Amino acid sequence: MKRFLSALTAVFVSGAIALAANIPLIPSSPTYSDPSAILNTLNTLIQQLNGGVGYAPAQVVSPGLFCTNGTAGGTPQICNGQRGQVLFTGITVAATGTNQTLVITDSSITTGSSCFGQWSTAFTAGSAVYVATMVPTAGSLSVVTANGGTTTNAVTTGTLSFYCL
Numbered sequence: 001m002k003r004f005l006s007a008l009t010a011v012f013v014s015g016a017i018a019l020a021a022n023i024p025l026i027p028s029s030p031t032y033s034d035p036s037a038i039l040n041t042l043n044t045l046i047q048q049l050n051g052g053v054g055y056a057p058a059q060v061v062s063p064g065l066f067c068t069n070g071t072a073g074g075t076p077q078i079c080n081g082q083r084g085q086v087l088f089t090g091i092t093v094a095a096t097g098t099n100q101t102l103v104i105t106d107s108s109i110t111t112g113s114s115c116f117g118q119w120s121t122a123f124t125a126g127s128a129v130y131v132a133t134m135v136p137t138a139g140s141l142s143v144v145t146a147n148g149g150t151t152t153n154a155v156t157t158g159t160l161s162f163y164c165l
């Protein structure tokens with residue numbers, strides 16, 4: 001039993017050392033000979049591990065203003081935000097290999113924006129309607145949509161989700 005406990009203690013200590021590689025060591029001095037004297041140091045360490053005491057981020061980064069155009073329509077659609085969902089009608093990406101450019105007018109977008117997007121709509125089975133490119137300009141976003149599938153797409157309305165940094 002002593003061997004088992006000794007081996008278990010060795011595993012625990014070596015694992016704790018590996019996990020605590022960046023945690024400052026508690027200084028060995030006569031100050032810490034009393035268990036109550038170390039309490040403040042241990043509480044500070046726990047706060048550091050929980051993200052407090054100088055380790056918390058200085059500010060919370062917002063994911064940006066969310067927008068939606070509310071009513072489906074043809075291109076261009078207005079949606080002013082860094083991220084959002086835009087409802088389109090008149091999507092003409094039908095045959096395989098075809099594409100269409102849709103435009104979102106958005107005052108939050110600049111030429112330096114980096115935008116990502118995808119369709120959150122089900123299109124005709126076998127078609128593969130996807131966002132091919134997103135080109136930001138000052139005040140608008142051009143979205144080239146293409147059909148890379150093997151089947152003609154018959155769906156002409158859809159919701160495009162986007163996010164710009």
